[in-house]
Amino acid sequence: MTKLSVNINKIATLRNSRGGNVPDLLKVAKDVQNFGAEGITIHPRPDERHIRYQDARDLKPVVFTEYNIEGNPVKKFMDLILEVKPTQVTLVPDADNAITSNAGWDTIKHKDFLVEIIEECKRNSIRTSIFVDPDVKMIEGAKLTGADRIELYTEAFAHEYSLGNRKGIDDYVKVALVANDLGLGINAGHDLSLDNIRFFKENIPNLLEVSIGHALISESLYLGIENVVNMYLQKLK
Template sequence: MTKLSVNINKIATLRNSRGGNVPNVVQFAIDVQKFGAEGVTIHPRPDERHIRYQDARDLKPVVHTEFNIEGNPVKKFMDLVLEVQPTQVTLVPDADDALTSNAGWDTLKHKDFLIEVIQECKRNNIRTSIFVDPDLKMIAGAKLTGTDRIELYTEQFAHEFSLGNKAGIQPYVEAALLANELGLGINAGHDLSLENIRFFKENIPNLLEVSIGHALISESLYLGIENVVNMYLNKLK
């Protein structure tokens, strides 16, 4: 079964909007794991506008499933990753002022930089994943960096699916087939939801993990977090 990693950034956004510690990010991570989530994802940004760097440290002792830290591998971020030692680091090329992740790596242009970062992570026994668009050249380039996995950036799929265009899955199928051929593990994330996750899962061979935050938290406002986590798990079977 494809693993569900819950991105809890939005919980931190809500907490930060009022100050204090409500909702409690650490308790939320404990709860989603109790409800069946197989991982917890955070994406700290330099301005700490949602997840704070200290949150990563506080979460480490309580995440007994897979702990995935996403971010742009600038020095401050990498120092945090090497200190916390999560299960997985997902390298994302987002700008400091990006509202959310909006593009994958150019794995050819940034090959040498990614090799250096990935080697450092591997020396510390941290699994690596590279955020990429479903572009076959970028998938092939990812292989050359030595990464363990790729994370397919699924915004375009989600947009096409919402318009009723199921053919929008095809570039992702081709990307997954090439990744499988090259021996790269496959993760996916961005705008995946209860509406589209089953179709995506059914069409992507050997999908190992999905990271879902915004949609999952939004759906939980209506349906409840425990219920929503289990709805995702059922659709991922």
Template sequence: MTKLSVNINKIATLRNSRGGNVPNLLVVATDVQRFGAEGITIHPRPDERHIRYQDARDLKPIVYTEYNIEGNPVKKFMDLVLEVKPTQVTLVPDADDALTSNAGWNTIKHKDFLVEVISEFKRNNIRTSIFIDPVVEMIDGAKNTGADRIELYTEEFAHQYSLGNEKGIEAYVKAALRANELGLGINAGHDLSLDNIKFFKDNIPNLLEVSIGHALISESLYLGIENVVNMYLQKLK
């Protein structure tokens, strides 16, 4: 079964919009795990517009499943991850002002930088994953950085699937097959939803984990978060 990690950035966005502590991020993280989610994902950004750096620290004793922290490995982010020591760090090359993640790493161009960063995390026993486009050359490059896993950036798949184009999965299948050959674990995330998650999971060999936030929280407005978490779990079986 592919693991479901719930990204709770949107909960923090809602909390911050009123300046108080409602909804309570720690309670939500506790509840979604109790409902069956196998992980919690956060993506703090330098301006702390949703997840705050202190949230990452406060969540550490709360998350008893897998704890995944995503972000661009600038010094402040690296210091946070090395302090908190989550289960996994996912490296994402997003700009400071990016609304959301919008590209994967060029693992060839940035090889030396990634090798240095990943080596530091692995010395601290933190599993590393690289956010990456479904391009075979980038998968090969990821292997050469020393990463443990890749996270396939699935926005293009989701867009094509919404248009009825199931062939949009083909590049992801090729990338996954290459990752399997190289011994890289496979995660995935971005715009995955109840509509497309089963098709994606059924076609990607050895998909270990999906990280879902925006769609899951949006769907929960209509269906309830406990129900939605379990709907995802059923589709990931």
């Protein structure tokens, strides 16, 4: 069964927009796990515009499932990882000013750098995953870095699926088969949603984990808002 890791960045975005501690990030993390999620994902960025570095520390005793921290392995990020020691670190090559992750690693060009980072993580018993595009050469390159897993960047699939093109899954199936042959675990994330997740899961062999945040939180607003509106109405009667 594929595990669901819920990315709670958007909860932090909402909290930060007003200051204070509403919504309570730690309570949301606890609740999401109690609702059945098998992991919590965060992606702190250098400007801390959503998840703050202190959030990563505060979440450590709260996450009783799997704790996945994503980010570009600059020194500040790696210092955090080695302090917190999450279950998994997902290495993402995002620029400081990126709104969201928008490309996978060139695992050939950056092999030596990734090897060094991954070796340090392994010395600290942290599972490693590399964010990659669905390109066979990048999967083969990921294997040479010593990574435990890859995370497939699924924006292209999600876009094609929204247009009705089911062939958009083909490249992902191809690289998943290569990853399986190489002994790399497979994670996936970015623009996966209630609309496309079943199709993706059914076509990717041995998909271990999906990390979903933006869509899940957005869908929760719609699927849960009727209940909250009616709770207010009941209290106002």
